[in-house]
Amino acid sequence: MQGGLHGxxxxxxxxxxxQITARxxxxxxxxxxxxxxxxxxxVCVFVKNLKKIQSYN
Structure with missing residues (x-):
């Protein structure tokens, strides 16, 4: 009986x-x-700001 419980x-x-690995x-x-x-x-914000800066020149 012990063997079955252990298994x-x-x-x-x-x-x-x-379950832990999957989580x-x-x-x-x-x-x-x-x-x-x-x-x-x-990156989107950076590019947007870069375009603004370039438009000033």
Whole structure:
């Protein structure tokens, strides 16, 4: 009976580890998307301001 309980516990731990890994990967993906969005917005503002400066000359 002990062997069956141990096997069940091990499989539950492995399942939890897989869930944690999946969540961590999802968070990393969201973080990457967020950083890309910020960078794109920054570049757009930079280009817009650069065009304004160039129009003064």
């Amino acid at each position: 069940k516990t091990t499989s539950q731990i492995e399942e939890k580890e897989q 961590a990967e999802a968070v990393q993906g969201l973080r990457t998307r967020g950083i890309r969005s910020i960078m794109k917005a920054y």
